[in-house]
Amino acid sequence: MVSLPRVVITGVGLASPNGASLAEFRANLLAGRSGVRRYSIRHVGETLAGVAEFDALRYQSRKEVRRGTRAGSIAIWCAHEALVDAGLAQGRYDSARDTRYAPERIGVFPGITEHGNVETENQIHEVAQYGFDLAFWSHHHNPRTVANNPAGEATLNLGITGPAYCLGGACAAGNLGLIHGVQLLQLGLIDLALGGGVSESIHTFGIFASFKSQGALASHTDPTKASRPFDKSRNGIVVSEGGCLFALERLDDARARGAKIYGEVLGYGVNSDAADFVLPQAKGQAACMRLALSHAGLAPRDIDLINTHATSTPQGDEVEAGAIREVFADCPTTFVNNTKSFIGHAMGAAGALELAGNLPSLDDRVVHPTINVDDLDPACAIQNLVLGEPARVERVDTILNMSFGMLGINSAVVVGRPR
Amino acid sequence: MTNDEIVLAIKDIIATIAPDEDLAHLKMDVRLREQIELDSMDFLDIVMELRKRYGVQVPEQDYMELATLDGCVKYLGPKLADKQLKLASRA
Numbered sequence: 001m002v003s004l005p006r007v008v009i010t011g012v013g014l015a016s017p018n019g020a021s022l023a024e025f026r027a028n029l030l031a032g033r034s035g036v037r038r039y040s041i042r043h044v045g046e047t048l049a050g051v052a053e054f055d056a057l058r059y060q061s062r063k064e065v066r067r068g069t070r071a072g073s074i075a076i077w078c079a080h081e082a083l084v085d086a087g088l089a090q091g092r093y094d095s096a097r098d099t100r101y102a103p104e105r106i107g108v109f110p111g112i113t114e115h116g117n118v119e120t121e122n123q124i125h126e127v128a129q130y131g132f133d134l135a136f137w138s139h140h141h142n143p144r145t146v147a148n149n150p151a152g153e154a155t156l157n158l159g160i161t162g163p164a165y166c167l168g169g170a171c172a173a174g175n176l177g178l179i180h181g182v183q184l185l186q187l188g189l190i191d192l193a194l195g196g197g198v199s200e201s202i203h204t205f206g207i208f209a210s211f212k213s214q215g216a217l218a219s220h221t222d223p224t225k226a227s228r229p230f231d232k233s234r235n236g237i238v239v240s241e242g243g244c245l246f247a248l249e250r251l252d253d254a255r256a257r258g259a260k261i262y263g264e265v266l267g268y269g270v271n272s273d274a275a276d277f278v279l280p281q282a283k284g285q286a287a288c289m290r291l292a293l294s295h296a297g298l299a300p301r302d303i304d305l306i307n308t309h310a311t312s313t314p315q316g317d318e319v320e321a322g323a324i325r326e327v328f329a330d331c332p333t334t335f336v337n338n339t340k341s342f343i344g345h346a347m348g349a350a351g352a353l354e355l356a357g358n359l360p361s362l363d364d365r366v367v368h369p370t371i372n373v374d375d376l377d378p379a380c381a382i383q384n385l386v387l388g389e390p391a392r393v394e395r396v397d398t399i400l401n402m403s404f405g406m407l408g409i410n411s412a413v414v415v416g417r418p419r
Numbered sequence: 420m421t422n423d424e425i426v427l428a429i430k431d432i433i434a435t436i437a438p439d440e441d442l443a444h445l446k447m448d449v450r451l452r453e454q455i456e457l458d459s460m461d462f463l464d465i466v467m468e469l470r471k472r473y474g475v476q477v478p479e480q481d482y483m484e485l486a487t488l489d490g491c492v493k494y495l496g497p498k499l500a501d502k503q504l505k506l507a508s509r510a
Contacts, residue, residue: 062438067460135470139463 004186008418009262010254011086011247012356013078013194017050017240017343021081022356028342029357029368030390034224035343036238041205042125044212048223049202050240050344060157069119069144070200072153074243074349075110079154079194086247087259088192100257107190108151108164109180110245111173111197113347113405115166116145117204150198162190170405171309172270173197174244174351175413179268181248191253196352198243207347211237214278216313218344227345228372229310229317229338230380237311238344244352261418262359266398267296273408280316284410285323285402292400292412293327300328303414304395305367306336307358309402310380311345320402321380328383335384335393338370351403355413361396362417420499422492428499429491431506432468436461447488469495473502 012022017035019025028035039049056065056073059080065073083089088100123141130136143149151164163184167176174197181193201207211217218236220226227238254261269291273284293300306324310317328334339354340346346353361367373387397417404410420428430442433455440455451457462482469475475498477485484494 063436063456066436066438130471135476136467138467139460143460 006251006264007182007185007248008251008254008264009246009359009415010249010259011082011084011088012244012262012359013081013083013085014242014244014353014356015052015054015074015077016242016244016346016353017052020052020054022085022360025357026360029339030366032369032371033342034227034371036223036226036240038223039202041202041208043205044208047208048218048220048226048238050238050242050346051202052242064157067140068153069149070203070241071112071115071150071198074198074200074241075108075150075154075245076157078196078198078243078245079108079158082194082245082247088247101192103159103161105191106160106162107181107184107193108154108160109177109193109195110150110166110243111169111175111177111348111352112147112150112166113170113173113199113201114207115147115149117206118200119144121204121206154194169348169409169411170407171311171345171347171350172403172405172409172411173348174353174355175268175401175403175411176270178246178248178265178352178355178413179270179411181246182265182268185248185250191249193248194245195248196243196245197349199241199347199349201347202239202241207239211239218312225372227312227341227343229308229312229341229370230321230377230385231373232375232377234312234314234317234377236313240344240346242343242346242349242353244349244356246352246356263362263399263415263418265413266298266416267292267414269295269412271410273410275408278406280319280404281408282319282323282326284408285320285404286327288410288412289323289327289400289402292414296414298398298414300334301331303328303331303334303398303400304393305358305361305399306334307354307399307401308336308338309404310338311340318377318379320404321382324382332383333395335367335386335391336382337367337386339368341371341373351401351411351413354403355399355401355415358399358401359415361399362415365393365396367391367393367396420502420504422496424504425492425495425499426488427506428504429465429488432465432472433457435468435507436464445488450486451488452486472505472507473499475499
């Protein structure tokens with residue numbers, strides 16, 4: 001067995017519907033504050049969404065914001081904030097040029113569920129005003145819609161010249177960005193990775209319309225109650241935007257510079273169901289959990305906290321609960337929670353944001369709750385599912401973060417308390 | 420549109436495209452790209468805005484005519500003579 005360098009998380013930059021920093025996000029997760037609100041978008045009309053509020057102009061010029069995409073702005077925000085949090089930058093424009101790592105040894109890897117729909121819809125809307133005369137189709141369309149756009153915008157803004165591209169993995173993508181960063185660090189190809197996920201999906205009407213057609217779009221008279229994984233009355237997904245990038249370094253490098261260490265990436269797993277375009281499969285999910293455990297060299301009992309993917313759809317939550325019950329059948333000290341109940345489904349950012357929201361548990365041993373479960377669906381019952389209020393537990397040395405996506409992609413990451 | 424209005428029209432378009440730039444002291448006879456940060460994508464934006472706001476088509480071979488504000492007035496004068504000024508920026 002090849003011994004690979006250990007990789008740790010040393011910074012977190014995020015923009016979530018209920019917080020634009022880890023401290024704010026975590027505080028709201030412990031206080032039970034949802035970030036879901038009423039939202040309107042053309043053709044769909046009134047609906048619900050998680051909207052990420054952050055000051056894009058802190059790190060971008062107005063021209064950059066205008067020229068780029070929302071996902072680009074989110075990636076830029078998260079990249080800067082991660083560097084600042086890691087103590088590698090001072091929080092000003094061009095700050096990556098000041099880090100201890102050479103710009104060509106820094107990689108940027110945002111996971112994305114989709115990218116380009118927003119701009120394409122905007123352009124079709126625009127040319128429709130001119131009788132579909134394509135002379136009015138913007139020259140910005142291609143650079144805004146290429147699949148590396150969010151990563152590329154971050155490199156332009158920060159002066160990073162290392163590898164930077166997006167990992168398309170539907171709603172499993174947030175874990176993929178982190179995993180890819182770990183891999184390149186272990187291969188010695190880079191010295192610093194900014195890995196995680198971003199999503200601008202609330203700006204495309206198509207994603208709302210498609211979930212609606214599928215019978216999977218949440219509705220509720222109270223927006224803050226709409227995302228309710230595992231509750232009997234759950235009726236679909238709340239689409240959200242946001243992002244989260246982790247600063248990842250090899251443990252030796254992090255220690256050498258005296259970095260604060262949030263946790264170590266102990267293992268991961270990614271697999272495919274090969275079964276259905278949209279329906280999740282317990283078999284593939286369970287296999288993915290076992291894959292990550294095996295990669296981390298851990299048994300199910302060694303996992304102290306499982307952050308579920310559950311999106312508040314009737315079928316998806318039940319399938320995942322079944323997979324967890326199967327893999328973690330005899331694990332009395334494994335606790336389980338869900339972050340989407342607060343922020344909705346941040347798509348490509350979901351996995352990364354949800355891991356970030358739970359990272360502090362390695363330090364404070366408090367498990368944030370799953371909110372909005374007024375009437376637990378027996379089909380979703382899982383031992384030690386933390387409901388309503390945060391739980392202070394004996395031990396949180398390990399977190400298993402699950403993210404699944406369409407076309408049957410499953411991803412899992414295991415993060416451990418710094419040792 | 421008068422010549423002064425054409426200058427206003429161009430400055431208004433640039434204010435939309437390059438919102439961080441100070442346009443108050445733009446010289447008429449110096450190339451715009453030497454006075455403010457404008458790249459080729461921005462220039463295509465100016466051409467697009469002229470098309471959208473005033474229905475003016477600027478063929479590629481004429482792009483150089485728009486290099487200075489003086490050039491814009493000279494080239495666009497006849498094309499904008501019967502058009503109304505439309506301001507979209509903060510102005």
